[in-house]
Amino acid sequence: MKEDFLHYIWKFKKFNILDLKTQQGESLTIIHAGQYLELSGPDFFNAQIMIENQKWAGNVEIHIKSSDWYAHHHEKDDAYDSVILHVVWEHDTEIFRKNNTEIPVLELKNVVDTSILNNYQSLIAPKSWIFCEKQISQVDDFVLKNWQERLFFERLERKSKAIFELLTQTNQDWEAVLFCLLAKNFGLNTNGEIFFKIAQSIPFATVRKESFEVENLEALLFGTAGLLDTEKEDNYFKDMKFRYFYLLHKYQLEKYSIEPVQFFKHRPDNFPTIRLSQLANLYHSQQNLFSNISVLKSLQSCYDLFQITSSEYWNTHYQFDKVSPKKKKSLSKSFIDLIVINTIIPIQFTYFKSIGKEVSEDFINLLKEITPEKNSIIDKFSSFGITSKNAFDTQTLLQLKNEYCNQSKCLQCSIGTDLLKNK
Structure with missing residues (x-):
């Protein structure tokens, strides 16, 4: 189990949201899951929830176990004072704010459908080259094409940062x-x-x-x-x-x-x-x-x-x-x-x-207009059924491999989330 899977579960509400209760026994309604910004501090910002009849607005922190709160020393960090809900896979201890008020906890392990969990475990099974190499050819073509455009412009954005740095060094020449x-x-x-x-x-x-x-x-x-x-x-x-x-x-x-x-x-x-x-x-x-x-x-x-x-x-x-x-x-x-x-x-x-x-x-x-590039990465994708017709295809596959597959960012990848959803 990894936290990025729980981020995915919470962000897309991939669990039974009806009749939710906190570990303290209070009814819980999720109005807005919050924004996942991948910044320092809590995982999701500006969430909105209802606990009993009280509306709360603030941040949500996610962990595998409740005790991870203390393992990560959040009790000493002012950035976590605004947490209104602690979402965990397994609840193993109560968590308190600095003013000694208890933070409500939502435990996920009993409200997530077993098929979602099975799909996730299948997706992150030990890999030889990439995690999804046996399933990637099953990805919907529409999903793949849209993801390719995103990958392409991510790649250009990364290159543009280096160019802007050079411009600064050369006085905008x-x-x-x-x-x-x-x-x-x-x-x-x-x-x-x-x-x-x-x-x-x-x-x-x-x-x-x-x-x-x-x-x-x-x-x-x-x-x-x-x-x-x-x-x-x-x-x-x-x-x-x-x-x-x-x-x-x-x-x-x-x-x-x-x-x-x-x-x-x-x-x-x-x-x-x-x-x-x-x-x-x-x-x-x-x-x-x-x-x-x-x-x-x-x-x-x-x-x-x-x-x-x-x-x-x-x-x-x-x-x-x-x-x-x-x-x-x-x-x-x-x-x-x-x-x-x-x-x-x-x-x-x-x-x-x-x-x-x-x-x-x-x-x-x-x-x-350019013929596809030839290298070991492109050849490997081709062996999994992902062929390249031109250099646009090969550039996006290089970005996919280097920035997502190599870093195990399956749940931040449209291919990974599609396989998780539809497998």
Whole structure:
């Protein structure tokens, strides 16, 4: 038995509410269960009940046992002085306020239908991956679709918090924030955080000024990444190194110590040298990138905007001083899809939220144009009968797994409550 199950029982009145009596033998009528805010203090705020002929308004606290009140030291906390009803699964001791008046208690174990309890115990049976893996395919499609929209916007809200923090750090410079987010995206999982630190350590005012000469942008990125710290005979490498130290002196920049970028386990097209060159070329070709990104609505317009390549040197190299067969290094559609999912949509969402503009459907429609992501989480859901048609589906499943399944929040999940109700 867990308290979140009792919260669910109380919130949705999943028990026999007729002829209720407190443990003190007084009649009890529930007018309003209160608001479940998940804040510190009592569990439900602003509840309304009738005890005998007296109406009470205040808060409700819920525990497995009455004695948990003392185990949690609520008798010492002024926040619990306003509790008008103590709801418990099992009543094992009387509870008193500081003024020595007894708090009425409602015991639930004898008024909850056994089918609800059986469904709950089945739902939280020992899991191998998620609790409901054997039942999730039974969830009503209408419930699932509505829950997916909620999950999607929860995910965007979480990402927007980090973007708003970046805006504060950059004095509300949307272009500077976009540069950091794109850098992280270009670094993928392995180099994402390193690329992000690289972008943060270069003042965006410097990026703006030097964007007209792509070699200078590349030198700044390569140098900050520590890729120019050695000595090589390659003329391009020597030129990059000369430019980097010239720019450090010109702008009085500090030489930051950032952990080394990783080449290991990357396909050559994802080598940090290639991705940093492509990022430099993007900012060389797009002088007002945020303005252009903020108006994108279709996937094709995203593909058009990101039609960039690495610099010519990298057509015959993946690393400095090592010649490779000639190949033009363009951004693939699948890579641009990741940019749309992880950068374009989150920064658009945050921007439009900041100006009070509602364009929620546009984000959903854009994601539905993108093929579903491929990873172990999506594959596992598919094995349970939850298939993904597009990136909207996969993004919602990632949110579901990470924020609900992994944290055992079954009773705060529409899938869990639907299974509990209908099983």
